[in-house]
Amino acid sequence: MSPAxxxxxxxxxxxxxxxxGDVVALDHVTLSIDEGEFVAIMGPSGSGKSTLLNQIGxxxxxxxxxxxxxxxxxxxxxxxxLTDLRLKTLGYIFQKFNLLPxxxxxxxxxxxxxxxxxxxxxxxxxxRLLGSFGIDPALAAHRPAxxxxxxxxxxxxxxxxxNDPAILICDEPTGNLDTKTGxxxxxxxxxxxxxxxxxxxVTHDPTVATYADRTITIRDGRASLRAAASSSSxxxxxxxxxxxxxxSPHSAS
Ligand SMILES: Nc1ncnc2c1ncn2[C@@H]1O[C@H](COP(=O)(O)OP(=O)(O)O)[C@@H](O)[C@H]1O
Ligand SMILES: [Mg+2]
Numbered sequence: 159m160s161p162a163x164x165x166x167x168x169x170x171x172x173x174x175x176x177x178x179g180d181v182v183a184l185d186h187v188t189l190s191i192d193e194g195e196f197v198a199i200m201g202p203s204g205s206g207k208s209t210l211l212n213q214i215g216x217x218x219x220x221x222x223x224x225x226x227x228x229x230x231x232x233x234x235x236x237x238x239x240l241t242d243l244r245l246k247t248l249g250y251i252f253q254k255f256n257l258l259p260x261x262x263x264x265x266x267x268x269x270x271x272x273x274x275x276x277x278x279x280x281x282x283x284x285x286r287l288l289g290s291f292g293i294d295p296a297l298a299a300h301r302p303a304x305x306x307x308x309x310x311x312x313x314x315x316x317x318x319x320x321n322d323p324a325i326l327i328c329d330e331p332t333g334n335l336d337t338k339t340g341x342x343x344x345x346x347x348x349x350x351x352x353x354x355x356x357x358x359x360v361t362h363d364p365t366v367a368t369y370a371d372r373t374i375t376i377r378d379g380r381a382s383l384r385a386a387a388s389s390s391s392x393x394x395x396x397x398x399x400x401x402x403x404x405x406s407p408h409s410a411s
Contacts, residue, residue, distance in 0.1 A: 161192040163226075164325060164356050165214055170223030172209050172379075183209040185379040186223070191358060193324070196351040198367035199360045201376035207360040208329055210376060214358060215248055215327045216240060228324065245274045249318030253330035255310040257302040263290065263313040264298040271320045287316045291346070308339035315346060326350065328359040332366055344369045 172184040183206045191197050199207050211223060216232055225232050227243060235243065250256075257266045267284050288298050291312040302310050311331065318326055327349065332340030340363075348369055352356045353358040359370065367373050375382050 161194055161225045162229075163190045164193040164195075164228055165191040165358070166224075166226040167213070168226075170210075170213055170220045170225060171216070172206075172213065182379050184213065184220070187379070187381045189374060189381055189383060193356055194351070195353055196348070196357045196372045197359070197374065198370035199358065199376060200362065200364075200367055200373055202230065202268045203362070205376045206379040207362075207376050210381070211327050211329050211358065211360050214325075215250060216244065217250075222225055231286075245270060246321055247323050247325060249321075249323035249326045251311070251314055251318050251326060251328040253308075253333035255302065255334070257314060257317070259302055262299050262301055263293055263305065263309075264295075266302070266313055267317045267320050267374045270317060274321045284316075284320060287320060288313070291316050304400040306339075307335050309340065311335060311339075311343055312346075315343070319350070323355070325356045325358065328357065330360055330362070332361070332363065340366070352394045 167189050170184055170187045171182070174181040174183055185260075187210065188408050197324065199210060209218065213220055214227075216225075216227075220233075227247060230239075230243075232240065232243065258269070259264070261269065264284060267288060271279055271284060285295060285298070288294075293309065293312055293316065297305065297309065298313075302313070305313065311334075326347070331347070332343050335343065344366060347357055347359065352368050357370075359366065361367055372383070
């Protein structure tokens with residue numbers, strides 16, 4: 159059976175109205191990402207990468223267009239359904255880790271667990287998860303400021319995974335890390351992808367993008383799709399995109 163699309167954007171536009179004039183951060187982006195894919199989003203600074211990721215993660219709402227996650231139109235979801243989506247289906251990893259500074263590493267991971275389960279983790283899920291990323295109980299008692307960047311990012315990955323989401327969205331997750339630590343984080347993400355998770359990663363680093371099956375390039379808020387080197391099919395055929403640079407002779411526009 160061929161994989162099903164888990165993320166679908168149809169003509170998604172995001173405009174920030176500013177006194178100096180509208181900023182079109184996303185311009186009619188149409189794309190599709192299959193369950194289990196590892197996709198990199200690349201492009202120059204200010205091209206709309208974070209805006210695109212924030213739409214997928216419903217951290218922001220589009221000005222127009224439609225977005226489906228696992229087949230459900232997220233523009234039509236109730237607040238309760240959106241909270242559920244964020245807690246159960248999506249995991250977030252950011253460049254600056256975004257851990258809560260007053261909580262310990264353990265408590266940072268425990269927080270979304272409690273939000274979902276409404277009861278303490280008596281089964282030791284959190285400790286095991288942190289341990290699998292090299293954060294032992296002594297380290298887990300530290301606050302983020304007492305951990306290295308790599309340790310903080312591993313805690314952030316554990317936090318993103320604690321509710322077992324199908325999709326991980328990552329905005330420059332290695333941007334604040336040295337090369338060796340960044341490589342370890344990319345290997346961790348690859349391992350998670352091999353175990354079935356869909357990964358969407360924003361990066362400006364071509365080395366990071368080599369871990370992905372496919373790269374979506376954003377320029378001035380417009381997306382073009384490039385297939386993995388091994389793929390012989392036209393990417394626009396799979397995605398339904400009408401703005402696919404490699405396939406431009408075949409595209410509708
Ligand atoms: N909250 C905002 N208000 C106004 N303009 C914004 C806002 N967020 C992003 N932008 C603008 O949208 C464009 C795309 O930004 P962004 O998605 O952050 O780019 P990237 O992540 O590729 O660097 C840029 O021109 C940026 O200045
Ligand atoms: Mg960005």
